[in-house]
Amino acid sequence: MTGNAELLNFIYQNSQMGVDTINQLIEIVDDNNFKTRLKSQYQEYKEIHITAREALNEAGCDEKGLSALEKLKTYLMINMQTLTDNSSSHVAEMLIIGSNMGIINAVKNLKRYKNADPKILALMKRLLEFEENNVQQLKEFL
Secondary structure, three states: OOHHHHHHHHHHHHHHHHHHHHHHHHOOOOOHHHHHHHHHHHHHHHHHHHHHHHHHHHOOOOOOOOOHHHHHHHHHHHHHHHHOOOOHHHHHHHHHHHHHHHHHHHHHHHHHOOOOOHHHHHHHHHHHHHHHHHHHHHHHHO
């Protein structure tokens, strides 16, 4: 697999995690302002996810989504962590931790694949900036 395909698959998987996680959390939180913020984040993750999938398909590569085990593990982890505390503050903290992990991995991948196609690098930077903005926006709900 070329560096371009590896980077696109990272973007695809990261955005899939965002889509799946936020979709689940929207049903759990009660605060309408927080729900609105989550729905906005969901839309951006979804747009990035679709763009990465289309770029992979155009390049003749198969998208490598999250495994069923990863999806199940995340689903159960979210349910466990929100079972006793589904407050906006707690959910925002969970999302900030996830976004920070995404930021770290995005920076590493930008360095690792610095010679990738400029369009793919731009998509990776879009995802990175989005994750950084998520952290800032979620702080108001802590």
